[in-house]
Amino acid sequence: MAELDVQPKRSSPWWLWLLIAIIAVVILIFLFRGCNSKTTTVSTAYSTSTTKAVAVTKPDWDAVDFNGARTKDEDVTDTSIAVSGNDRYTIYTLGENILFATDQNTLNSDAGDKLKQIVSSLNKRFKGANIGVYGSTDSTGTAGHNKALGAERAAAVKNWLVTTGGLDSTLVSIHSLGENKPVASNATAAGRQENRNVSIVAFPNK
Known part of the structure; x- marks a missing residue:
């Protein structure tokens, strides 16, 4: 019978998985920041409002x-x-x-x-x-x-x-x-x- 030359399956390098995990985390951070920026409350020295600061004039x-x-x-x-x-x-x-x-x-x-x-x-x-x-x-x-x-x-x-x-x-x-x-x-x-x-x-x- 002919002998089969079966090679063990090579596993991916560990650093490749680490790189993929880092890229995934970075993408999630950018997505999270993008969602928050739509409803961020802006606080200024004048007033606090959503997405827009409204100046309030104080009497002198x-x-x-x-x-x-x-x-x-x-x-x-x-x-x-x-x-x-x-x-x-x-x-x-x-x-x-x-x-x-x-x-x-x-x-x-x-x-x-x-x-x-x-x-x-x-x-x-x-x-x-x-x-x-x-x-x-x-x-x-x-x-x-x-x-x-x-x-x-x-x-x-x-x-x-x-x-x-x-x-x-x-x-x-x-x-x-x-x-x-x-x-x-x-x-x-x-x-x-x-x-x-x-x-x-x-x-x-x-």
Whole structure:
């Protein structure tokens, strides 16, 4: 009988299998990244959104000019409320004597009637806008005391705007100017009285 020359089957080199495994892993990684990129949430300094970042303009609270020209507001008929501003913001200003007793931070009993008119205007013209409440004093007393008093008065007005006026507390911020940025001269009694006030500034959303 003829003898059959049977050779053992050669196995593939080990490094070939390793190479195939590495290539497979790389392909899977690229596929996984490709799927994720379609639904990636983009987070920026401005806002967070899916596939698109939307910039949100924040008010420049330090750039408000309290000596701006007076304007008219049909919803504010009380002459003790001064309305001013420009195309970027509107300011509603009430004197200390309207809202508070001298050197006090508790609202007068009739302050609510004035604030209701301002809230009515805010709800009509600036729904959802950022609102800044600024407390100002004259230069009598120490700068520290004036800064604290301005903050306390601004806080009292904010509390009323939120609890009674129904404004969103997350949109209302407190700012104390103290004796800084006076609207009149502190050299006269009339000027000092004018400088003691609270201003409500509305920044419409852009």
